[in-house]
Amino acid sequence: xxxxxxxxxxxxxxxxxxxxxxxxxxxxxxxxxxxxxxxxxxxxxxxxxxxxxxxxxxxxxxxxxxxxxxxxxxxxxxxxxxxxxxxxxxxxxxxxxxxxxxxxxxxxxxxxxxxxxxxxxxxxxxxxxxxxxxxxxxxxxxxxxxxxxxxxxxxxxxxxxxxxxxxxxxxxxxxxxxxxxxxxxxxxxxxxxxxxxxxxxxxxxxxxxxxxxxxxxxxxxxxxxxxxxxxxxxxxxxxxxxxx
Amino acid sequence: xxxxxxxxxxxxxxxxxxxxxxxxxxxxxxxxxxxxxxxxxxxxxxxxxxxxxxxxxxxxxxxxxxxxxxxxxxxxxxxxxxxxxxxxxxxxxxxxxxxxxxxxxxxxxxxxxxxxxxxxxxxxxxxxxxxxxxxxxxxxxxxxxxxxxxxxxxxxxxxxxxxxxxxxxxxxxxxxxxxxxxxxxxxxxxxxxxxxxxxxxxxxxxxxxxxxxxxxxxxxxxxxxxxxxxxxxxxxxxxxxxxxxxxxxxxxxxxxxxxxxxxxxxxxxxxxxxxxxxxxxxxxxxxxxxxxxxxxxxxxxxxxxxxxxxxxxxxxxxxxxxxxxxxxxxxxxxxxxxxxxxxxxxxxxxxxxxxxxxxxxxxxxxxxxxxxxxxxxxxxxxxxxxxxxxxxxxxxxxxxxxxxxxxxxxxxxxxxxxxxxxxxxxxxxxxxxxxxxxxxxxxxxxxxxxxxxxxxxxxxxxxxxxxxxxxxxxxxxxxxxxxxxxxxxxxxxxxxxxxxxxx
Numbered sequence: 001x002x003x004x005x006x007x008x009x010x011x012x013x014x015x016x017x018x019x020x021x022x023x024x025x026x027x028x029x030x031x032x033x034x035x036x037x038x039x040x041x042x043x044x045x046x047x048x049x050x051x052x053x054x055x056x057x058x059x060x061x062x063x064x065x066x067x068x069x070x071x072x073x074x075x076x077x078x079x080x081x082x083x084x085x086x087x088x089x090x091x092x093x094x095x096x097x098x099x100x101x102x103x104x105x106x107x108x109x110x111x112x113x114x115x116x117x118x119x120x121x122x123x124x125x126x127x128x129x130x131x132x133x134x135x136x137x138x139x140x141x142x143x144x145x146x147x148x149x150x151x152x153x154x155x156x157x158x159x160x161x162x163x164x165x166x167x168x169x170x171x172x173x174x175x176x177x178x179x180x181x182x183x184x185x186x187x188x189x190x191x192x193x194x195x196x197x198x199x200x201x202x203x204x205x206x207x208x209x210x211x212x213x214x215x216x217x218x219x220x221x222x223x224x225x226x227x228x229x230x231x232x233x234x235x236x237x238x239x240x241x242x243x244x
Numbered sequence: 245x246x247x248x249x250x251x252x253x254x255x256x257x258x259x260x261x262x263x264x265x266x267x268x269x270x271x272x273x274x275x276x277x278x279x280x281x282x283x284x285x286x287x288x289x290x291x292x293x294x295x296x297x298x299x300x301x302x303x304x305x306x307x308x309x310x311x312x313x314x315x316x317x318x319x320x321x322x323x324x325x326x327x328x329x330x331x332x333x334x335x336x337x338x339x340x341x342x343x344x345x346x347x348x349x350x351x352x353x354x355x356x357x358x359x360x361x362x363x364x365x366x367x368x369x370x371x372x373x374x375x376x377x378x379x380x381x382x383x384x385x386x387x388x389x390x391x392x393x394x395x396x397x398x399x400x401x402x403x404x405x406x407x408x409x410x411x412x413x414x415x416x417x418x419x420x421x422x423x424x425x426x427x428x429x430x431x432x433x434x435x436x437x438x439x440x441x442x443x444x445x446x447x448x449x450x451x452x453x454x455x456x457x458x459x460x461x462x463x464x465x466x467x468x469x470x471x472x473x474x475x476x477x478x479x480x481x482x483x484x485x486x487x488x489x490x491x492x493x494x495x496x497x498x499x500x501x502x503x504x505x506x507x508x509x510x511x512x513x514x515x516x517x518x519x520x521x522x523x524x525x526x527x528x529x530x531x532x533x534x535x536x537x538x539x540x541x542x543x544x545x546x547x548x549x550x551x552x553x554x555x556x557x558x559x560x561x562x563x564x565x566x567x568x569x570x571x572x573x574x575x576x577x578x579x580x581x582x583x584x585x586x587x588x589x590x591x592x593x594x595x596x597x598x599x600x601x602x603x604x605x606x607x608x609x610x611x612x613x614x615x616x617x618x619x620x621x622x623x624x625x626x627x628x629x630x631x632x633x634x635x636x637x638x639x640x641x642x643x644x645x646x647x648x649x650x651x652x653x654x655x656x657x658x659x660x661x662x663x664x665x666x667x668x669x670x671x672x673x674x675x676x677x678x679x680x681x682x683x684x685x686x687x688x689x690x691x692x693x694x695x696x697x698x699x700x701x702x703x704x705x706x707x708x709x710x711x712x713x714x715x716x717x718x719x720x721x722x723x724x725x726x727x728x729x730x731x732x733x734x735x736x737x738x739x740x741x742x743x744x745x746x747x
Binding site: 045048050070071072073074075077079081082083085086087088089090091098099102131132133134 | 643644646647648649650651652653654657661662665666668739740741742743745
């Protein structure tokens, strides 16, 4: 569905991503995990085309992503970031329907789709007319997810979607989010620094460090055959804390 | 600079389109435009010309208090004016400074080559005089200009024009070898007050000034014959004279009719007795030439309405144009980083030009009146709006601009639906700043004949009439407050509630 082939990106002197390959298929959830600054956010921003790679190519359903088809492809990818990235001047519902309105969907179609999404994400209907500042952190994240899902995209990219939430709400939302991924069967790439969250969402993890994918596989594999000390340390550090 | 020139041109074209009545072509061909300088005597002579010419079938306008010699003469040459009163000494020493004329004929020839005719002298000689308080002159024993040499500590305050004209301070200093160091340029009318309160000892005077007696001043004898004759005359365009022989005949009835004592009296009637120039001029014409003229004196209220209208005209047009141009410029600056800095820099430089200078710079391009004032105000209003549009867009948090980017909207839609609304508060506050600056700066428009609240301020300074100054200053201040209030009221309309919640 989405394939990053040998992509590299440099910011001034920092090699944020170097020669990474990443493929995500239908119904598959891939989780990018790693310490902050490892390049996982850069990688996901490359995937949606907010930043351009210095080297390498990105394919969406076999089609090379280029300037001409960039806008169209973005609309087929849902994107959710930490704290939601909602536009504060628009209400929840205005945020959600922004692109659909540009595409001139009928208002009936828009209303029906929003109703469907609100049910899917357990978002209270009466809060739809509120502005982002009037919503709780969890609600904002739900609105952001609805906005990403509005056009029924084939791929969903989530960059630390639950990073700013407090633990109780986070646990609830994790559960719901996994259910949604499974129900919708989309290709999902999720970025997190939290190894437990990574394990919760996906069978396969991609552990990144210094712009490279160090190791790829299930958590068990990573634990059993770590490619180096760092992998072992990174996984154990968080798991020990969690079990305490 | 090219960009700015194009913008200006566009603005003028647009303004002409919207307001044909003040475009060059649209102005009625028969309207005769009389100008006068910003001192009382010139205004009175302008009024006389107006009264003599404005009759049935002939419309005259008097653009009073248009600043100094350069502005008036250039306007005459360019056809912005048909007539204005001048002095022979000023023509030789100031207008054609550096050229040598052997006699009056040569001056006439030179003027004629520029399409300008000169009347015979009106009758009085209004020479420059160097003067000081009588008591001070007595105390020091000063009688002649050359006596000043012995008192280097005396403080001189000369009118701004006198400071650098051909026959002014530099040549006077050379001729008399004067040692004084403390020499300042000040407004002529303010000079008298400086003399009165002792901050200045010596000033330049006009020999017909009513204040000479009033302030008990001593005119120092020009013992080296530095100053030439300043015979009052009218300068007028030859093409105007060709088209309007009757009007010229009426105007020239003034030749030789006003003596020096007449003029002192007329000046005193306005400056000391507080009569209007129109009334004084009209009564004189009736007495001396037996010409009956009607003068209409506006009430304070009518003047206020008139000034408010003129002022708003300047502000509304220049500000609207600035908003229409500056917001796209701000967007452009944001989109193209390198050129954006250049653009912001250029507009910033315009802002550093003193407003008075900017307004006067516009005269060669746009003549006198509302047009150059609007162009200058437009340029002044650009910066706050461009800068705030630019910074409002630039300050959009990265996560929001990336979220907007990821939606897959074309950049135009993204700008309109997301970026501009997010920057709306900053843009609106830029417009508010521009509007307040604009209202204040527009008072300077009066200097080049644009009217507005600056007119009573200018007249008030000339007549030393605080009441008159306040008639301009108070409404200007109130208007600035009003404009500020208006934009605060507009905020809920232009700035989304979602952005105002955070307060």
